[in-house]
Amino acid sequence: GQQLNQSPQSMFIQEGEDVSMNCTSSSIFNTWLWYKQDPGEGPVLLIALYKAGELTSNGRLTAQFGITRKDSFLNISASIPSDVGIYFCAGQKYGGATNKLIFGTGTLLAVQP
Amino acid sequence: GAVVSQHPSWVICKSGTSVKIECRSLDFQATTMFWYRQFPKQSLMLMATSNEGSKATYEQGVEKDKFLINHASLTLSTLTVTSAHPEDSSFYICSATRLAGVQETQYFGPGTRLLVL
Numbered sequence: 001g002q003q004l005n006q007s008p009q010s011m012f013i014q015e016g017e018d019v020s021m022n023c024t025s026s027s028i029f030n031t032w033l034w035y036k037q038d039p040g041e042g043p044v045l046l047i048a049l050y051k052a053g054e055l056t057s058n059g060r061l062t063a064q065f066g067i068t069r070k071d072s073f074l075n076i077s078a079s080i081p082s083d084v085g086i087y088f089c090a091g092q093k094y095g096g097a098t099n100k101l102i103f104g105t106g107t108l109l110a111v112q113p
Numbered sequence: 114g115a116v117v118s119q120h121p122s123w124v125i126c127k128s129g130t131s132v133k134i135e136c137r138s139l140d141f142q143a144t145t146m147f148w149y150r151q152f153p154k155q156s157l158m159l160m161a162t163s164n165e166g167s168k169a170t171y172e173q174g175v176e177k178d179k180f181l182i183n184h185a186s187l188t189l190s191t192l193t194v195t196s197a198h199p200e201d202s203s204f205y206i207c208s209a210t211r212l213a214g215v216q217e218t219q220y221f222g223p224g225t226r227l228l229v230l
Contacts, residue, residue: 035221042221045219101219
């Protein structure tokens with residue numbers, strides 16, 4: 001199945017550092033979403049973006065919907081140990097009978113106290 | 114709000130047996146539910162889309178006779194892995210769509226880990 005290109009694949013940082021990851025696609029999406037997945041759990045929605053150019057924050061997290069509608073980025077400021085996990089972007093297209101999500105390849109984040 | 118549960122959380126079975134996994138939206142009605150499969154160190158791959166009262170739509174390469182999906186109500190969808198084999202061992206995750214105004218958001222269950230011996 002189709003997947004979105006997400007980078008970096010993994011990041012190992014010190015507590016307090018800022019983090020940035022991005023997601024790109026060859027096709028346009030109407031919605032971009034960012035999820036975090038802890039080991040052995042389902043993804044949890046962090047931020048949803050619905051309009052091109054939109055910049056949305058959720059606490060220390062900030063995400064933007066690219067102007068071209070083919071990319072998005074997620075920033076985490078002042079990382080803490082509980083930020084550890086796998087972050088997935090997901091794109092959604094409208095139309096047809098359902099609105100399926102296409103997931104990115106994931107970014108593994110490790111935060112050293 | 115927007116809680117999705119899955120049962121069981123994990124299951125171990127012998128090769129050739131069938132396994133049923135339930136997905137429930139606990140505090141909302143979901144017009145659409147999705148089933149995903151995730152192998153270790155990989156992303157979520159959509160298997161099928163399930164709409165209440167109609168046949169599921171399967172993604173290319175997913176055998177509909179092997180992965181039976183039933184969407185009995187607006188809060189329950191089941192996935193049955195028939196005649197499971199070791200290569201079916203994976204993490205199966207469902208999601209349920211909640212409509213808020215004109216925006217649809219998918220909420221994910223905690224996943225079911227299947228190990229086929």
